[in-house]
Amino acid sequence: MTQSQPTALTIGNFDGVHAGHAALFREVVSAADRMGLVPTVVTLNPHPKEFFDPTYRLQRITTFRDRVVAMKNCGIRQVVVLPFDKAMASLPPESFVKDVLCRQLNARQIWVGDDFRFGARRAGDYHLLKSLSPAMGFQVNDLPEVQINHQRVSSSQIREALNKGDVSTAQAMLGHPLCYSGHIIHGKKLGRKLGFPTMNLRIQGRASALSGILAVWVHGLDANPLPAVASLGLRPTVEDSNQILLETFIPGWTGNAYGKRVTIEVAQHLRPELKFDSLDAMVNRMHQDTATALNILKTAPSHL
Numbered sequence: 001m002t003q004s005q006p007t008a009l010t011i012g013n014f015d016g017v018h019a020g021h022a023a024l025f026r027e028v029v030s031a032a033d034r035m036g037l038v039p040t041v042v043t044l045n046p047h048p049k050e051f052f053d054p055t056y057r058l059q060r061i062t063t064f065r066d067r068v069v070a071m072k073n074c075g076i077r078q079v080v081v082l083p084f085d086k087a088m089a090s091l092p093p094e095s096f097v098k099d100v101l102c103r104q105l106n107a108r109q110i111w112v113g114d115d116f117r118f119g120a121r122r123a124g125d126y127h128l129l130k131s132l133s134p135a136m137g138f139q140v141n142d143l144p145e146v147q148i149n150h151q152r153v154s155s156s157q158i159r160e161a162l163n164k165g166d167v168s169t170a171q172a173m174l175g176h177p178l179c180y181s182g183h184i185i186h187g188k189k190l191g192r193k194l195g196f197p198t199m200n201l202r203i204q205g206r207a208s209a210l211s212g213i214l215a216v217w218v219h220g221l222d223a224n225p226l227p228a229v230a231s232l233g234l235r236p237t238v239e240d241s242n243q244i245l246l247e248t249f250i251p252g253w254t255g256n257a258y259g260k261r262v263t264i265e266v267a268q269h270l271r272p273e274l275k276f277d278s279l280d281a282m283v284n285r286m287h288q289d290t291a292t293a294l295n296i297l298k299t300a301p302s303h304l
């Protein structure tokens with residue numbers, strides 16, 4: 001790997017790119033501007049917990065791609081994805097600092113939390129990073145803490161809210177609407193037979209923090225956002241796979257969306273996904289869901 005331009009960097013997963021992450025990125029970007037450094041995010045893929053435990057299912061708030069777009073919107077110019085493999089997992093913490101952060105990424109300013117751990121057996125911590133900094137020519141900075149309603153904003157708090165279907169609490173902590181973007185793929189072609197054609201988006205990752213039936217706004221098909229109803233999850237009535245899909249039905253719309261890039265903005269959670277005894281029972285419920293969603297969206301405008 002060739003050496004990067006001198007960087008101001010922070011390391012993490014940054015799932016959701018929430019209000020706390022945004023505050024941190026503002027600091028990174030403003031310091032980088034002052035000092036002529038490239039504002040950089042370093043992230044690991046796959047997540048170390050998923051690497052060590054193939055059965056662990058990290059509940060994602062946003063997709064990797066949406067995370068990168070949100071980072072760029074905060075002014076981050078470089079996102080470095082380090083493959084987390086056997087070699088990375090066994091790298092001594094000093095080598096991670098020397099070879100990766102200094103030699104490859106040319107770090108001059110670094111932000112990590114005081115609970116940050118790195119290197120083989122998670123032996124490296126904030127104090128080790130700080131003690132190496134004078135010799136290596138970088139400075140270590142503390143993270144700003146962002147609170148909402150006297151609570152520290154964190155990805156785990158947001159996951160907890162989304163698990164309960166509490167989209168509005170999650171959005172308050174995110175500081176922006178919860179969105180899923182991507183290209184529309186082909187599904188099982190069952191939807192149109194049921195009278196509910198659905199645009200399908202693949203949601204990568206082993207698990208999603210939010211699942212269930214949702215009132216949503218669709219961006220990217222029309223000049224205005226379109227009100228719609230969506231299902232996010234594994235479709236237990238019709239499928240037996242682990243592929244998480246976001247399927248969106250737009251009432252009254254008759255176009256072709258395959259291959260198009262859309263953004264689905266979540267307005268409200270309606271109910272969990274259910275395993276119905278028959279397709280008829282599911283279709284009946286989908287009619288009710290559609291009416292409920294359209295009603296909610298009359299007074300829940302898009303915030304994008």
Ligand SMILES: Cc1cc2nc3c(=O)[nH]c(=O)nc-3n(C[C@H](O)[C@H](O)[C@H](O)COP(=O)(O)O)c2cc1C
Pocket residue numbers: 187188189190191192196197198199200213229230231234235236237238239247248249272273274275276282286289290
């Ligand atoms: C409003 C709505 C509600 C849905 N609810 C459920 C559900 O509770 N359980 C389920 O297994 N699938 C549910 N689905 C997903 C349907 O099973 C899926 O959209 C249908 O099988 C069409 O699949 P296809 O797009 O691959 O053809 C729902 C879809 C929509 C649009």
Ligand SMILES: Nc1ncnc2c1ncn2[C@@H]1O[C@H](COP(=O)(O)OP(=O)(O)O)[C@@H](O)[C@H]1O
Pocket residue numbers: 184185186187188189190191192193196197198199200248249250251252253254255256257258
């Ligand atoms: N009102 C609509 N809402 C969503 N998709 C629609 C609508 N009308 C037409 N479509 C098109 O139909 C496709 C979905 O049909 P469907 O039978 O569910 O197939 P698939 O299994 O590929 O999703 C969408 O990807 C889109 O291109």
